[in-house]
Amino acid sequence: MPTPTLLVLDAEPLPRLGRLTGRVRVEHTDAAGLAAHLPRADVLLVWDLTSHAVRDAWPGGGPRPRWVHIASAGVDHVMCPELASSDTVVTNARGVFDQPVAEYVAALVLAMAKDLPRTLELQRARTWRHRDTRKVAGSRAVVVGSGPVGRAVARTLKALGVTTALVGRAARARVHGPEDLDRLLSRADWVVAAAPLTERTRGMFDARRFGVMQPSARFVNVGRGPLVVEEALAEALDKRWIAGAALDVFAAEPLPGDSPLWGVPGLIVSPHMSGDTAGWRDELAAQFVEFFDLWAAGEPLRNVVDKQRGYVPGP
Amino acid sequence: MPTPTLLVLDAEPLPRLGRLTGRVRVEHTDAAGLAAHLPRADVLLVWDLTSHAVRDAWPGGGPRPRWVHIASAGVDHVMCPELASSDTVVTNARGVFDQPVAEYVAALVLAMAKDLPRTLELQRARTWRHRDTRKVAGSRAVVVGSGPVGRAVARTLKALGVTTALVGRAARARVHGPEDLDRLLSRADWVVAAAPLTERTRGMFDARRFGVMQPSARFVNVGRGPLVVEEALAEALDKRWIAGAALDVFAAEPLPGDSPLWGVPGLIVSPHMSGDTAGWRDELAAQFVEFFDLWAAGEPLRNVVDKQRGYVPGP
Numbered sequence: 001m002p003t004p005t006l007l008v009l010d011a012e013p014l015p016r017l018g019r020l021t022g023r024v025r026v027e028h029t030d031a032a033g034l035a036a037h038l039p040r041a042d043v044l045l046v047w048d049l050t051s052h053a054v055r056d057a058w059p060g061g062g063p064r065p066r067w068v069h070i071a072s073a074g075v076d077h078v079m080c081p082e083l084a085s086s087d088t089v090v091t092n093a094r095g096v097f098d099q100p101v102a103e104y105v106a107a108l109v110l111a112m113a114k115d116l117p118r119t120l121e122l123q124r125a126r127t128w129r130h131r132d133t134r135k136v137a138g139s140r141a142v143v144v145g146s147g148p149v150g151r152a153v154a155r156t157l158k159a160l161g162v163t164t165a166l167v168g169r170a171a172r173a174r175v176h177g178p179e180d181l182d183r184l185l186s187r188a189d190w191v192v193a194a195a196p197l198t199e200r201t202r203g204m205f206d207a208r209r210f211g212v213m214q215p216s217a218r219f220v221n222v223g224r225g226p227l228v229v230e231e232a233l234a235e236a237l238d239k240r241w242i243a244g245a246a247l248d249v250f251a252a253e254p255l256p257g258d259s260p261l262w263g264v265p266g267l268i269v270s271p272h273m274s275g276d277t278a279g280w281r282d283e284l285a286a287q288f289v290e291f292f293d294l295w296a297a298g299e300p301l302r303n304v305v306d307k308q309r310g311y312v313p314g315p
Numbered sequence: 316m317p318t319p320t321l322l323v324l325d326a327e328p329l330p331r332l333g334r335l336t337g338r339v340r341v342e343h344t345d346a347a348g349l350a351a352h353l354p355r356a357d358v359l360l361v362w363d364l365t366s367h368a369v370r371d372a373w374p375g376g377g378p379r380p381r382w383v384h385i386a387s388a389g390v391d392h393v394m395c396p397e398l399a400s401s402d403t404v405v406t407n408a409r410g411v412f413d414q415p416v417a418e419y420v421a422a423l424v425l426a427m428a429k430d431l432p433r434t435l436e437l438q439r440a441r442t443w444r445h446r447d448t449r450k451v452a453g454s455r456a457v458v459v460g461s462g463p464v465g466r467a468v469a470r471t472l473k474a475l476g477v478t479t480a481l482v483g484r485a486a487r488a489r490v491h492g493p494e495d496l497d498r499l500l501s502r503a504d505w506v507v508a509a510a511p512l513t514e515r516t517r518g519m520f521d522a523r524r525f526g527v528m529q530p531s532a533r534f535v536n537v538g539r540g541p542l543v544v545e546e547a548l549a550e551a552l553d554k555r556w557i558a559g560a561a562l563d564v565f566a567a568e569p570l571p572g573d574s575p576l577w578g579v580p581g582l583i584v585s586p587h588m589s590g591d592t593a594g595w596r597d598e599l600a601a602q603f604v605e606f607f608d609l610w611a612a613g614e615p616l617r618n619v620v621d622k623q624r625g626y627v628p629g630p
Contacts, residue, residue: 107425
C-alpha cells in the first residue's frame with residue numbers, strides 16, 4: 001500500500017500521533033483550507049470538535065477520503081447528506097467520554113440536591129445560613145439517550161441509590177421507548193439529556209415537556225445544545241415549572257456573552273466540558289491511532305456511525 | 316411505673332413526640348433553665364444540637380436523669396467528667412445522618428474534581444472558559460473515622476470508583492489503624508475527616524499532616540470542627556501544600572462573619588448541614604420515640620455511648 005495521506009482538521013493542541021510517524025503522510029489544515037486539501041486525503045481526522053467545516057466543504061468536487069474519524073461523541077457538526085450517501089466510513093470517539101460525563105452529571109445532581117451554588121453565594125456574603133437539603137438515594141431519574149454515555153450516567157446514578165430509567169429511540173431490554181417518556185418525566189426528580197442530535201431529538205425538550213415535569217424536578221443537558229428549546233427552559237425556570245437546571249451544551253457555542261442564559265436564576269451554565277478530564281485529548285489521539293491500525297490492516301473499524309441515524313447503533 | 320418526666324433541652328422546631336402523648340410528663344427548657352429542671356427529670360432529650368448547656372449544668376447538685384439522649388451523632392458538646400462517671404446511660408442519633416453525610420461528601424468531592432465553584436464564578440462573569448477536570452474513578456481517598464458515617468462515606472466513594480481506605484482508632488478487618496495514616500495521606504487525592512471529637516482526634520489535622528498530603532490533594536471535614544487546626548489548613552491552602560478543601564464544621568459555630576476562613580482561596584465553607592436532608596428532624600424524633608419504647612419496657616437501649624471514649628463503639 002502506498003503511504004496514505006492523513007488530513008487533520010486542526011485544533012489546538014494538535015493530536016499526538018506518535019506511532020503513526022513514518023506510516024502516513026500527515027497534512028494539517030484549518031477550516032478555510034479544508035476544501036482544497038480534501039481531494040488528496042485518504043483519511044480525515046476531524047480533531048476540531050466544534051467546526052462545521054466538513055459539512056460545508058464535503059459537497060465540493062473531487063475525490064473524498066475513504067474514512068472520516070470524528071474525535072467526539074457527537075457527529076452532528078460533521079454530517080451532511082453528501083457524506084451520508086457516500087461510501088466513506090465515518091467513525092467517532094464513542095467510549096472515551098462515557099465515565100467522565102457520567103461523573104459530571106453526578107456532580108451536578110449532587111450539587112443541586114445539596115444546594116451547593118447557594119452555599120457558595122452565602123459564603124461570598126460571609127453568611128451562615130443552614131438549609132435542609134435533598135437525599136439523592138431513593139430519588140428518581142430519567143436519562144434520555146441509551147448509548148454508552150446515557151448508560152454510564154444511569155450506572156453512576158444507580159450507584160448513588162437513584163432509581164433510574166433509560167429512554168432510547170425504541171423500547172428494548174432495560175430501555176424504555178419514546179412512548180414512555182412523558183409518563184417518566186412526570187415522576188422524575190432528575191431529567192438528564194444525553195442523546196445524540198438527530199432530526200428526532202432536535203428540540204425534544206420544549207415548553208410542553210418542561211410543563212410535564214414536577215415543580216421539584218431538575219434538568220441536565222450533557223448531550224447537544226439543540227436538544228433543548230433554550231427559551232422554553234428559561235421560561236420554565238422563571239415560572240418555577242421546574243426547580244433547577246444545568247446546561248453544559250448550547251445551540252451556540254461558545255455561549256455569547258450577551259446570552260440571557262448566563263443569568264437565568266436556578267440555571268448552572270458550564271462551557272461544554274463534561275467529558276474532558278485531564279488527558280482526554282491524549283485518549284482521543286490514542287483511540288484514533290488504534291483505529292488506524294485496524295484500517296491499515298484492512299480490518300473492520302470500530303465505532304462505525306450509522307450515517308442515516310447520526311450515531312453508532314448500540315446493543 | 317409512675318409517669319416519667321421527660322425534659323427537653325429545646326431548639327426550634329420542637330421535636331414531634333406524638334406517640335409519647337399521655338405516657339410522659341414533658342417539660343421544656345432552654346439552656347438557662349436547665350440546671351433548675353435537671354433534678355426532677357427521668358430522661359433528658361438534648362434536642363439542641365449545639366448547646367454546651369448540659370456540660371455546664373450537669374455537675375450541679377441534686378438527682379440526675381437516668382438516661383440522656385443526644386439528638387446528634389457527635390456527643391462532645393454534652394459530655395463532661397461528672398456525666399461520664401455517673402450511672403446515667405447516654406445514647407446518640409447514630410444512623411440518622413450516615414447516608415446524607417456520605418452524599419454530601421460525594422457532592423463536595425465531585426464538585427472539586429469538576430471545578431464547579433470556578434464554573435459558577437465564570438458564569439457570574441459571563442465568561443466561557445473551558446477547563447480540563449479530574450476523573451474521580453480511579454482516584455484514592457482516605458476516610459478518617461470508621462463509625463457508620465465514615466463507613467457510609469467510604470461505601471459511596473467506592474461506588475464512584477474511588478479506591479478508599481478507612482482509618483479508625485485501631486486496625487481491624489477493612490480498617491487501618493492510626494499507624495497507617497501518614498502513609499495513606501501521602502498518596503491520597505481526597506482526605507475526609509468523619510471522626511468523633513475526642514482527646515485523641517482533637518487537632519489531628521495540623522500543619523504536619525497537611526504537609527504530608529500531596530499538592531493535588533483535597534481535604535473535607537464533616538466530623539467536628541476541632542479535628543482541624545483551622546489556621547494550619549488556611550496556611551496549607553495559601554501555600555498550595557494542598558489543592559483545595561471544604562469545611563462543614565468549625566471550632567466556632569456559627570462561623571463568625573469576621574472569620575478569615577470565609578475568604579480562604581480554594582476553601583468551600585458550609586454551615587454544618589451535611590447530614591440535614593428534608594425530614595431529618597422528624598427522623599431524629601422518631602428515633603428517640605423508638606428508643607423511649609425500649610427504655611419504658613426496661614429493654615436495652617441502642618446507640619449507647621461509651622462515655623469514656625466519647626462515641627458508640629462499633630463492630
